[in-house]
Amino acid sequence: MSQQLLAELELILGKSSVLTSENETAPYLTDWRKRYSGKALAVLLPGNTEEVAAIVKACAKVHIAIVPQGGNTGFCGGATPDNSGQQVVLSLKRMNQIRAIDVSNQTILLEAGCILQVVQEQAVSEGFLFPLSLGAEGSCMIGGNLATNAGGTNVLRYGNTRDLCLGLEVVTAQGEIWDGLKGLRKDNTGYDLRDLFIGSEGTLGIITAAVMKLYPLPISQWTTLVATEDIPSTITLLNLFQKRATSLLTGFEMMTQESLALNEKHFPQMANPLKNHPPFSILIELSDHESEEHVRQLLESILEEALEMGIINDAVIASNLSQANAFWHMREHITLAQAAEGANLKHDITIPLSALDRFIQTTDRLMQKQYPGIRIINFGHLGDGNLHYNIAPPEGVDPISFNATNEKPIHELIYAQVESCGGSISAEHGVGQLKLGELRAHKGPVAHELMKTLKRALDPQNILNPHKVLSI
Numbered sequence: 001m002s003q004q005l006l007a008e009l010e011l012i013l014g015k016s017s018v019l020t021s022e023n024e025t026a027p028y029l030t031d032w033r034k035r036y037s038g039k040a041l042a043v044l045l046p047g048n049t050e051e052v053a054a055i056v057k058a059c060a061k062v063h064i065a066i067v068p069q070g071g072n073t074g075f076c077g078g079a080t081p082d083n084s085g086q087q088v089v090l091s092l093k094r095m096n097q098i099r100a101i102d103v104s105n106q107t108i109l110l111e112a113g114c115i116l117q118v119v120q121e122q123a124v125s126e127g128f129l130f131p132l133s134l135g136a137e138g139s140c141m142i143g144g145n146l147a148t149n150a151g152g153t154n155v156l157r158y159g160n161t162r163d164l165c166l167g168l169e170v171v172t173a174q175g176e177i178w179d180g181l182k183g184l185r186k187d188n189t190g191y192d193l194r195d196l197f198i199g200s201e202g203t204l205g206i207i208t209a210a211v212m213k214l215y216p217l218p219i220s221q222w223t224t225l226v227a228t229e230d231i232p233s234t235i236t237l238l239n240l241f242q243k244r245a246t247s248l249l250t251g252f253e254m255m256t257q258e259s260l261a262l263n264e265k266h267f268p269q270m271a272n273p274l275k276n277h278p279p280f281s282i283l284i285e286l287s288d289h290e291s292e293e294h295v296r297q298l299l300e301s302i303l304e305e306a307l308e309m310g311i312i313n314d315a316v317i318a319s320n321l322s323q324a325n326a327f328w329h330m331r332e333h334i335t336l337a338q339a340a341e342g343a344n345l346k347h348d349i350t351i352p353l354s355a356l357d358r359f360i361q362t363t364d365r366l367m368q369k370q371y372p373g374i375r376i377i378n379f380g381h382l383g384d385g386n387l388h389y390n391i392a393p394p395e396g397v398d399p400i401s402f403n404a405t406n407e408k409p410i411h412e413l414i415y416a417q418v419e420s421c422g423g424s425i426s427a428e429h430g431v432g433q434l435k436l437g438e439l440r441a442h443k444g445p446v447a448h449e450l451m452k453t454l455k456r457a458l459d460p461q462n463i464l465n466p467h468k469v470l471s472i
């Protein structure tokens with residue numbers, strides 16, 4: 001049966017786009033963190049939407065499950081097949097055409113396999129900003145960004161991927177093509193199908209193309225690194241920037257002393273320019289459409305006010321683009337420093353800003369009490385209330401054996417605090433297979449059952465990315 005399917009897939013795609021040998025398929029079978037590995041009947045590389053539809057029809061006929069994959073940078077194992085060797089991985093990487101830029105509508109129509117950085121660069125070359133920005137932008141793809149509703153560093157000004165999307169083209173679990181690419185800013189014709197597919201992590205449909213919003217390119221961006229003593233003063237600082245800079249505030253990122261110490265251990269060239277290793281280093285970006293002078297003066301004046309209020313101790317303003325980039329590299333390298341240090345436990349959470357201090361104080365205390373010497377690598381998009389509250393074992397302890405014993409109770413401890421503070425267990429990375437077990441408790445039985453009802457209705461054979469997000 002498998003041989004028959006492979007022959008049919010080769011007819012649809014051509015032999016060279018059906019990968020079956022071990023060395024060709026290997027890069028698609030393990031995730032970025034090297035936490036999940038699987039096997040696949042084949043890795044398929046369709047070149048257009050009709051081919052995707054034909055693949056789904058062929059697989060549906062023989063009940064073979066399909067795992068969609070973009071850049072394979074996801075953190076929750078959503079793009080990795082199981083171990084049965086009976087699933088196919090469908091990589092969108094060959095579908096990487098930017099189909100059109102509509103200058104009047106300020107939109108870009110592109111295929112799911114476009115690499116995010118290529119989209120950003122294309123937008124700039126046409127005088128626009130495509131604001132989605134994240135550390136993996138050199139390899140993640142727009143279809144993956146949509147399927148995970150990715151966040152990143154510009155969310156507090158432009159929203160997450162969902163907010164940037166005006167339309168989708170999707171191949172359904174029956175192999176039908178839904179053309180929802182009108183790109184309208186208003187469309188109240190019943191249920192919002194677009195929003196259903198965004199963030200569904202390949203479990204409801206395969207995204208093949210999208211219409212995304214573009215924005216005017218700012219004239220000038222200014223970046224500063226600021227030292228704060230504690231979370232309450234950091235939030236007062238955020239509120240001050242929100243009040244005085246309003247929509248000019250495009251980034252507000254937090255890095256703890258421990259996060260930057262780990263960075264410096266693995267990347268000594270990335271020393272914190274702020275003096276005396278402050279408890280919190282805050283990276284703030286303003287983007288202006290008026291003039292360089294206007295934004296610089298505004299930034300200096302807000303920082304002066306913050307100093308007078310006693311909510312910051314020190315500040316460094318990037319004097320040129322390369323210094324601003326160095327600040328951003330420092331922020332983005334924390335993930336890489338953690339990877340270099342060894343396996344770690346990720347908690348990508350959101351907490352209402354009003355409960356953030358309580359969350360950190362209580363959780364830090366409980367963690368240290370329960371696991372003396374534990375390393376809490378806490379950083380993230382503080383402007384969105386989104387913490388990457390990551391955990392590494394005490395210095396010198398083997399992470400693999402530590403995690404084998406302690407992963408579950410650590411997740412439970414942290415997620416209990418997230419719940420009690422009214423937060424979410426996934427701010428931006430999604431659920432995949434990593435948080436499958438926790439989702440039911442977190443969503444509550446009614447929401448969880450509604451999700452299952454949708455999944456059964458749209459994919460009754462359960463062939464689209466089964467056992468990801470939901471286990472049915």
Ligand code: FAD
Pocket residue numbers: 032067068069070071072073074075077078079092112133134135136139140141142143144145146147148149150151152153201202203205206207208335336428429432465468
């Ligand atoms: P993949 O990893 O290939 O897939 C992710 C999920 O989407 C899987 O479930 C897959 O089945 C599904 N999928 C992929 N393509 C499609 C499609 N066309 N149709 C349907 N389903 C599909 N994430 C953030 O949100 N914010 C960050 O700041 C951030 N920073 C990161 C930094 C680094 C260094 C790394 C490695 C990752 C980071 N991520 C971040 C996580 C990751 O980059 C995002 O989740 C990204 O959106 C995944 O895109 P991808 O193309 O790699 O998707």
Ligand code: 2HG
Pocket residue numbers: 135152331332334335346347380381388390
């Ligand atoms: C970021 O904000 C990413 O840099 C990665 O979401 C977070 O490594 C992480 O846990």
Ligand code: ZN
Pocket residue numbers: 151152380381388428
């Ligand atoms: Zn993040």
